[in-house]
Amino acid sequence: MIDGIERPPAVFDQGLWRGVLHLIVVASPPGLRAYGIEIACQIYAGFEEVTYAVSAHGADTVVYDGGVYIKEAGQSALLNAYEAIDPVGRRPRHFSFVGSEYCYEALGFSEPVIRAFSTPDEAYAWGPARQ
Template identity: 50%
Template sequence: MFPDPTIVWRPLPSEIDGVLSPFVLDGGVWRGERRLAVVEPPPGRRAYGVAAMCIAYAAYDEMLYSVASHGEGLRYDGGVYLKEAQGSLWLKAHAEIDPLERRLRHFCLVGGEICYEFLSIQPPEIVVFADEVDAYRWAKAPD
């Protein structure tokens, strides 16, 4: 549900913080796990993986995020890239239809070109890589 002006985002500090305008590659889903490679733009060398067990997933152009009223605390300010919603219309809608009555959480990863949101039972896992080649390989290939 985008935009959702009712969301209040709280930061989830991680190793990714401080990378300026990261490129985020969506490696797809493997057995319910969404894999995203996060790479620092040149001349930077930092590369990470973000793994999340997703129930639902959405990707939006970063420009839409920068102009839409999509909650409080979303824009990247040089601090934290991963955010968690304290509540959202998406969570509410999913709770009304989920036959398993799972207690989901709503997360966001702010990328330089694409921003990703997902509903998950648990927070995403961050993996540190030596370089972007390893990060891309991890994101695209199943274990």
């Protein structure tokens, strides 16, 4: 989904607006790639510990190999817990966005929408309060 970004990228929380989380992924200097991610979510969290995001959290989870910046868990305790309390038994989707310092996880019912920016500065200017 995110093609050609240099390692390790930085992921920044640009805000949550009406249930939609806005993240940006920016290549480390001298990289010029930058992306915006919008994902409708019920729950999200940011973690400072990169080791958390790169470890496998289940048998079918994509393990970080240096080239994966978005992971989707097929099984997780969070997926199971949310499905158990959802009034109609829906199964959400659990995504992880791997960054060099902060990693973000989001639980929701849709795929992330990803947009490419021309420059990192264009990405930094993007977000729910600036659209």
